[in-house]
Every structure is written in C-alpha cells, then in structure tokens.
Amino acid sequence: MTESKRNAGSGGGGIRMLNILDRPLATKGRGVGGSEVSLSAFSFLFSEMVQYYQNRVLSIADLERKLEEAGYGVGHRVLELLAFREKQYRREIKLIGVLQFVSSTVWKALFNKVADSLERSTENEDEYMIHEREPITNVFVSAPADISQLNCAAYIAGIISGVLNGASYPAGVTAHHVAIGDGQREKTVFLIKFRQDVLRREAALSG
Amino acid sequence: MFLHLFVISRSGGLIYNKNLSSSAPRLTVNEWLVLGSTFHGLHSIAAQVAPLASSGIEKLECDNLKLQCFQSRTGVKFVLTAEPGTPDLDNVLHGIYELYADYVLKNPFYEMDMPIRCDLFQQGVERLIERNSRELKKARSDA
Numbered sequence: 001m002t003e004s005k006r007n008a009g010s011g012g013g014g015i016r017m018l019n020i021l022d023r024p025l026a027t028k029g030r031g032v033g034g035s036e037v038s039l040s041a042f043s044f045l046f047s048e049m050v051q052y053y054q055n056r057v058l059s060i061a062d063l064e065r066k067l068e069e070a071g072y073g074v075g076h077r078v079l080e081l082l083a084f085r086e087k088q089y090r091r092e093i094k095l096i097g098v099l100q101f102v103s104s105t106v107w108k109a110l111f112n113k114v115a116d117s118l119e120r121s122t123e124n125e126d127e128y129m130i131h132e133r134e135p136i137t138n139v140f141v142s143a144p145a146d147i148s149q150l151n152c153a154a155y156i157a158g159i160i161s162g163v164l165n166g167a168s169y170p171a172g173v174t175a176h177h178v179a180i181g182d183g184q185r186e187k188t189v190f191l192i193k194f195r196q197d198v199l200r201r202e203a204a205l206s207g
Numbered sequence: 208m209f210l211h212l213f214v215i216s217r218s219g220g221l222i223y224n225k226n227l228s229s230s231a232p233r234l235t236v237n238e239w240l241v242l243g244s245t246f247h248g249l250h251s252i253a254a255q256v257a258p259l260a261s262s263g264i265e266k267l268e269c270d271n272l273k274l275q276c277f278q279s280r281t282g283v284k285f286v287l288t289a290e291p292g293t294p295d296l297d298n299v300l301h302g303i304y305e306l307y308a309d310y311v312l313k314n315p316f317y318e319m320d321m322p323i324r325c326d327l328f329q330q331g332v333e334r335l336i337e338r339n340s341r342e343l344k345k346a347r348s349d350a
Contacts, residue, residue, distance in 0.1 A: 040313070043313040044312075044313060046315075047313050047314065047315040048315075049315075050315035050316075051315050054315070140309055140310050140313035140314055140327065141313075141314055141315060141316070141327075142310065142314055142316070142325040142326040142327040142328070143316055144316055144324060147316075152315070
C-alpha cells in the first residue's frame with residue numbers, strides 16, 4: 001500500500017492518466033509519470049485499516065502487532081523494488097550500511113525525506129534507533145486518552161522490520177512515543193533490536 | 208473579535224463547541240446544546256419556507272452580533288459568531304472546515320456524528336483563531 005504512494009500520480013493538467021500497473025517500474029522521483037499519491041488518499045486508507053483492525057483485537061498491543069504485520073509485507077516489496085530501482089544488486093554486508101539504506105533510501109522512497117536521525121543505543125549493543133518527528137501515519141491521528149500509548153507508526157515499524165528481514169538482518173522493530181517537551185508533539189522512535197546471530201556475524205566479518 | 212464556534216452534525220446534534228474569546232459570554236453545556244440544535248432547526252425551516260431552492264441560513268447580522276454558517280456537502284454545519292464589523296468570517300470558516308476534514312475525518316478514532324475529541328483539531332482551531340485575531344487587531348490598529 002505504501003508503495004502506491006509513489007506510483008499513483010496526479011497525472012492531471014492535460015496529461016493522460018496512466019494506469020498504475022502500466023507505469024514503468026523503474027520510474028522514481030516526483031513529477032510527471034512516476035509520482036506520489038496524495039497524503040489524503042493514504043490517510044483515509046490507513047485510517048480505515050486501523051479501524052478494521054481495532055474491531056478485531058482485544059488490546060492495544062495486539063493492534064500494534066497487527067499494524068506491524070501489515071507493514072511487514074510492504075517492507076519486503078519495498079526492499080525488492082528499491083534494489084531494482086537503485087541498481088544495488090550487491091547484497092549489503094555491513095550492519096551500518098543496511099541501516100543507512102533504511103533511514104535514507106527507503107525513507108526517501110516512502111516519505112520523500114530522510115529520517116531525522118539514526119542512533120546507536122548507548123545501553124545495548126544490538127539496539128539502534130531511528131528518530132522521526134512526524135511519521136506520515138501519525139499526521140492526522142489523535143488517539144483518545146485511554147489508548148494514548150498506541151503509536152500508529154507501528155505500521156512503519158513493520159515496514160522497517162520487513163526490509164531488514166528481507167536483507168538477512170533479522171530484527172524486531174517497535175515504534176514508541178517520546179516526549180520532546182516545549183509543548184511540541186511527541187516524536188516517534190523506531191527501536192530496532194537485531195537478533196544475536198546478526199551481531200555475531202558482524203563481529204566475525206569485521207574481525 | 209470572534210465569539211463562539213459551533214459544529215453541528217447533519218442530524219442536528221452539537222459535536223463541537225468552543226469559546227473563542229474571553230469577552231464572549233460563558234455558556235453552560237446545556238446552553239451550548241440548546242443553541243446548537245435550535246440553530247439547526249431554524250436553518251432547516253429557513254431552507255424549507257424559502258420560495259426558491261435554498262441552502263438555509265448563511266448569515267445573520269444584528270446590532271451586536273454577526274453570525275455566519277457554512278454547511279459542508281455532507282450537511283455538517285460550522286457556525287461562527289463574531290462582533291459586528293468583523294470581516295472575513297468566510298475564510299475562518301473554510302479554515303475550520305479544512306481542519307475538520309484533515310484532523311477529524313482522517314482520524315481512525317473518530318466516529319461519525321459523535322462529539323469531536325481530537326487534540327490535533329483542537330490545537331488547529333486555536334492556532335487558526337489566534338492567527339486571525341492577531342491579523343484583525345493589526346488591521347484595526349493600522350486603520
């Protein structure tokens with residue numbers, strides 16, 4: 001679904017509307033031809049998806065898991081598509097490389113910007129964090145007070161997890177709210193926890 | 208100076224209300240609800256008794272009050288009252304409509320026709336009113 005963000009173009013202004021499936025797969029960037037879907041279209045669809053899951057789960061944690069599952073498949077496809085578009089046919093073998101791929105290439109493809117920051121956790125070696133001030137899944141969402149800990153960016157966390165798993169860097173990814181004070185909106189942190197064997201492999205490769 | 212804002216659902220229930228200035232009369236919850244649904248009734252009477260096809264009350268001007276109503280395609284009414292002589296209620300109403308379309312309708316936790324409890328909508332309205340009040344004040348002091 002997120003992928004369609006790029007493909008469905010405005011196509012207005014006298015330009016012939018092209019079916020989404022007829023567009024060249026390799027087209028990227030903005031403008032005529034390969035372009036973006038409107039934020040509204042995405043938001044309505046995403047909103048319906050959240051409502052659909054909300055009627056089928058018992059707890060907030062389950063709802064987040066459902067959103068993560070929905071994003072997971074998107075992540076796999078995004079990885080495949082971007083590898084094709086960016087002509088990166090070689091497998092990424094550095095942990096930091098794959099993280100940068102996520103926070104810049106994937107982010108640019110999906111959100112048309114790079115992630116606000118990518119950090120390594122100071123406490124745990126296997127944890128990395130991607131900070132995002134306003135994930136597009138949260139732009140129009142105000143959760144009621146009783147479920148304020150829910151972060152709809154769990155969907156994006158699922159996408160990240162899909163990309164990483166597809167790239168043979170299995171990791172669990174979760175989305176969290178973090179207060180930044182001075183009356184601003186909470187930002188979102190994606191916590192990426194790699195599996196132990198990923199770190200062992202990384203150590204073996206660099207050692 | 209803007210006074211009150213009502214948002215009335217298509218079935219006539221008040222779904223959002225806000226005092227926009229400290230000089231506006233304070234209304235109790237009941238008064239808000241009564242005023243909201245009374246306006247809804249008057250609005251539909253006006254539409255029905257009009258000799259030509261009419262969309263109901265759009266503007267009311269009195270000696271000490273100006274009221275303007277904007278009805279969306281789905282029948283949600285945005286009603287704004289202001290002191291007489293306040294220009295440009297249209298712009299503000301459209302701004303509020305836009306905020307409603309964005310922060311209420313795209314919010315997965317909002318149920319149609321229920322009272323609006325969306326933080327982002329609330330903040331948006333506050334910011335919009337603040338900005339417009341400032342411009343009004345500036346325009347007045349320039350004149």
